[in-house]
Amino acid sequence: MTKPLAGFDRFYSVIPAGGIGSRLWPLSRADAPKFLHDLSGSGQTLLHDTWDRLAPLSGEQRIMVVTGRAHRAAVEAQLPKLHDLNVVLESEPRDSSAAIGLAAAILERREPGVIIGSFAADHVIKGERIFQQAVREAYAAADAGYIATIGIRPTESAVGFGYIHMSGPLEIDGAPTAMAVDKFVEKPDLETAQGYTASGEYLWNAGMFIARADRLLEELGKTQPELLAGLLELAEAWDSTRRGAVVDRIWPTLPKIAIDYSVAEPAAAAGTLAVIPGHFDWDDVGDFASLAKLHSGGRKSDLAILGQNARVLADSSSGVVVSQSNRIISLIGVRDIVVVDTPDALLVTTSENAQKVKAVVDALRISGGQDVL
Amino acid sequence: MTKPLAGFDRFYSVIPAGGIGSRLWPLSRADAPKFLHDLSGSGQTLLHDTWDRLAPLSGEQRIMVVTGRAHRAAVEAQLPKLHDLNVVLESEPRDSSAAIGLAAAILERREPGVIIGSFAADHVIKGERIFQQAVREAYAAADAGYIATIGIRPTESAVGFGYIHMSGPLEIDGAPTAMAVDKFVEKPDLETAQGYTASGEYLWNAGMFIARADRLLEELGKTQPELLAGLLELAEAWDSTRRGAVVDRIWPTLPKIAIDYSVAEPAAAAGTLAVIPGHFDWDDVGDFASLAKLHSGGRKSDLAILGQNARVLADSSSGVVVSQSNRIISLIGVRDIVVVDTPDALLVTTSENAQKVKAVVDALRISGGQDVL
Structure with missing residues (x-):
C-alpha cells in the first residue's frame, strides 16, 4: 500500500x-x-x-x-x-x-x-x-x-x-x-x-x-x-x-x-x-487540436495515432486519428486532419475546427442523434 | 418482355x-x-x-x-x-x-x-x-x-x-x-x-x-x-x-x-x-473526384452524400461522403473532402488526391491488408 x-x-x-x-x-x-x-x-x-x-x-x-x-x-x-x-x-x-x-x-x-x-x-x-x-x-x-x-x-x-x-x-x-x-x-x-x-x-x-x-x-x-x-x-x-x-x-x-x-x-x-x-x-486535452498537439510533440507535420488496434495507412497526411475500431483507416493528402472512428459515429474535421465539435453534439442532441451521444 | x-x-x-x-x-x-x-x-x-x-x-x-x-x-x-x-x-x-x-x-x-x-x-x-x-x-x-x-x-x-x-x-x-x-x-x-x-x-x-x-x-x-x-x-x-x-x-x-x-x-x-x-x-466514374462532381452537379460548394442509410451531419463542408454503414458521420469545416465509410475500411482524402487511391490499394496488397481489398 x-x-x-x-x-x-x-x-x-x-x-x-x-x-x-x-x-x-x-x-x-x-x-x-x-x-x-x-x-x-x-x-x-x-x-x-x-x-x-x-x-x-x-x-x-x-x-x-x-x-x-x-x-x-x-x-x-x-x-x-x-x-x-x-x-x-x-x-x-x-x-x-x-x-x-x-x-x-x-x-x-x-x-x-x-x-x-x-x-x-x-x-x-x-x-x-x-x-x-x-x-x-x-x-x-x-x-x-x-x-x-x-x-x-x-x-x-x-x-x-x-x-x-x-x-x-x-x-x-x-x-x-x-x-x-x-x-x-x-x-x-x-x-x-x-x-x-x-x-x-x-x-x-x-x-x-x-x-x-x-x-x-x-x-x-x-x-x-x-x-x-x-x-x-x-x-x-x-x-x-x-x-x-x-x-x-x-x-x-x-x-x-x-x-x-x-x-x-x-x-x-x-x-x-x-x-x-x-x-x-x-x-486539459480540451479538444482534438490539443490531442493532436499532445501526441505529435508539437510537430505540425506529424500524424498522431491513438487506439489499441489502430490500422492506419497514411500518405502525406498530418493531424490525429483516433481509432476505436479494427477498421483499416486510410488517409491520403489530408493535413491537420482529425479523424475519430468509433463503432457508431465518425468525425472528420481539422484542428482548426476542433472547438466546433461541441456544436455538433448540441445539434445531434436536438436532431435525433441521442443514440451516439 | x-x-x-x-x-x-x-x-x-x-x-x-x-x-x-x-x-x-x-x-x-x-x-x-x-x-x-x-x-x-x-x-x-x-x-x-x-x-x-x-x-x-x-x-x-x-x-x-x-x-x-x-x-x-x-x-x-x-x-x-x-x-x-x-x-x-x-x-x-x-x-x-x-x-x-x-x-x-x-x-x-x-x-x-x-x-x-x-x-x-x-x-x-x-x-x-x-x-x-x-x-x-x-x-x-x-x-x-x-x-x-x-x-x-x-x-x-x-x-x-x-x-x-x-x-x-x-x-x-x-x-x-x-x-x-x-x-x-x-x-x-x-x-x-x-x-x-x-x-x-x-x-x-x-x-x-x-x-x-x-x-x-x-x-x-x-x-x-x-x-x-x-x-x-x-x-x-x-x-x-x-x-x-x-x-x-x-x-x-x-x-x-x-x-x-x-x-x-x-x-x-x-x-x-x-x-x-x-x-x-x-x-466513367473513375475515382471519387468524378463521383463527387457527378453528384454535386458540378458545384464545388456541395456535399454529395451516397448511401441508403447515410446519417451525415455536415458543417461548412463539401465533397463527397459514401456511407455504407448506419453510423453517424459528422464533418466540420472540411472542403473537397472524400469520406468513404464501409464496415471494415475507412478512406479520408480529397478530390485532388482521388487518383492516389489506387496506390493505397497496392500498398494494402503487399502489407497484409488483403482482408479489405
Whole structure:
C-alpha cells in the first residue's frame, strides 16, 4: 500500500470525475466520458493516471472520487483500490462547487482540519516530481489558511484556457514560490493572451485547488450560503442510513456553479488566494487540436495515432486519428486532419475546427442523434 | 418482355462486367466491384442501369454478360431476366480483348452476321434517347463493315480519359454523323487536353464498340492471331459438354490486352474505324473526384452524400461522403473532402488526391491488408 508522502499527513486527494468532454465527441460521450479514455498515451485511462499521480501524495486510502452514478462501475473497475467510503456518487451533475464542496464537507466531518487537494480526472500532466513539489507548496499555503491553486506557466498564448494574474509574492512558510492573486480571467482573445504571456504575470488556471476543507467551505458560504447549507446537511447525513433520502431531497436543488466563481475568484478578490506556479507539462486535452498537439510533440507535420488496434495507412497526411475500431483507416493528402472512428459515429474535421465539435453534439442532441451521444 | 428496337434486329448487347474499380476503394473491391454499386443515384447498381439502357435496343433476351465466376450470383441477382445462355464466366480476368472477343465468337457461331455492341457495366450515362440514336448510327456503320465506336463530346479538358481523333466525315447510309478516325490517344496532359478540346476534333474514348462479330474477330486476328485462335476454339466448344475442359486449358493462356489496342487502334490506322459523336452525358466514374462532381452537379460548394442509410451531419463542408454503414458521420469545416465509410475500411482524402487511391490499394496488397481489398 502506498503511504502518504512525508509532510502530507493531513492531505486528502479529491478527484471530481464528471465532465463528458463534449469537444472530444464521438470519443468522449455520456457513457464513456473523457476521463475513461487513454488520451495521454500511457496505456491507461486519464482517471487512472490521475490516481497514480495522487496516490504518492495522499496514499491510496485517502483519495476520494466524486462521479456520476452511471460511472460507478467503470470508475471502480479503473481504480480497484478505491475505498467504498471514498466513492461519492452524484445522482445528477451539479457542477464543481457542489461536487468538490460535498467532498470537503464529508471529509471535514470525518476528519476536522483535513486539507483537500482537488484535481480534475481528465487532465494530462508530465513531470511528476515537479508536480509533487508544487502540491507540497500548495499544501503549506493551505495549511496557512489560503485557498491555494497551482497555475501553469504558459508555454504559448493559448486562448482556450482561463488565466490567473499574480499580483506579488506571498511570504508563506514552506511555500517559497507562492504568489498572491488578484484576479482570474476567462479565456482571452489571442491578442490579450499574447500580452499575458509576454508580461510573465499570468498563469493558466488548471482547476487545481488545495485548501483546508473548513476554509474552502467558509469561502463557499460567503458567496453561496444556500449551497453551503445544503452541502452541510448532506455531509451530516452522509455516513448514516439517512444518506439516500437526504441526497434525493437536497442534491437536485443545489445551485450549479463552477468553484472558480464561487470560491476562487472571491478569495482572490479578498486576498486569501495563493497560487503556486507549476512548471510541469499540463494539458486539459480540451479538444482534438490539443490531442493532436499532445501526441505529435508539437510537430505540425506529424500524424498522431491513438487506439489499441489502430490500422492506419497514411500518405502525406498530418493531424490525429483516433481509432476505436479494427477498421483499416486510410488517409491520403489530408493535413491537420482529425479523424475519430468509433463503432457508431465518425468525425472528420481539422484542428482548426476542433472547438466546433461541441456544436455538433448540441445539434445531434436536438436532431435525433441521442443514440451516439 | 422488351423487344428489340425496330431496325436493330441483328443486334446483340454485350456487357463486360469485369473491373474492380480500385480507385473507388474501399467502396469497390474484389467482392463488390464498381458495377455492383449505385453510383449514379438511380437507386440500383450501375450494372442494372446498363441493362436497362441496352434492353430497349437489343431486347432482354439478347444481352450477354461477361463476368468473373466470383460475381455470377451477384450478377444474376441484379439481372433476373439474364438468360443462362448469355452468362459468360471468366475463370480469371484476361482483359477486354478476350472478354469481348469470346462473346463475339460465341455469338457469331450461334448467329452468323450478328452485330454486337459492347458497353462497360460501370459507366454512367444520362440522355437515353440521344444514346439510342448514337447506337443506331453505330449499328449502321457496323452493318457497313466498320468497327464502330461512340465517342463523347468533351465537356471539359479531362486528363483522365483517352481521346479519339476524328479525321473527317464518312459517308455511311443511316449514320449521317459518322466520322473517320485516324488515331486513339492515351490520357493526355492538361495542356494537350486543352488543345484537343479547343480543336473540336477530339472525342473521349468511352470504350463502346459496335461491330459485326465476324469483322471484330477478323480485325482481332490481324494483331492477335493466337488470341483469335484460342477464342475460336473456346467458342466451338462453348455450347457443348466440352466447354469446361476447353476453358480450363485455353482461357488461362490467352494474351491479356485491351481491345482498344488489339482492335480499335489498328482499325483506325487501317481506315476501318468509324466514330459516332455522342452528345449524351457520360462519366466513367473513375475515382471519387468524378463521383463527387457527378453528384454535386458540378458545384464545388456541395456535399454529395451516397448511401441508403447515410446519417451525415455536415458543417461548412463539401465533397463527397459514401456511407455504407448506419453510423453517424459528422464533418466540420472540411472542403473537397472524400469520406468513404464501409464496415471494415475507412478512406479520408480529397478530390485532388482521388487518383492516389489506387496506390493505397497496392500498398494494402503487399502489407497484409488483403482482408479489405
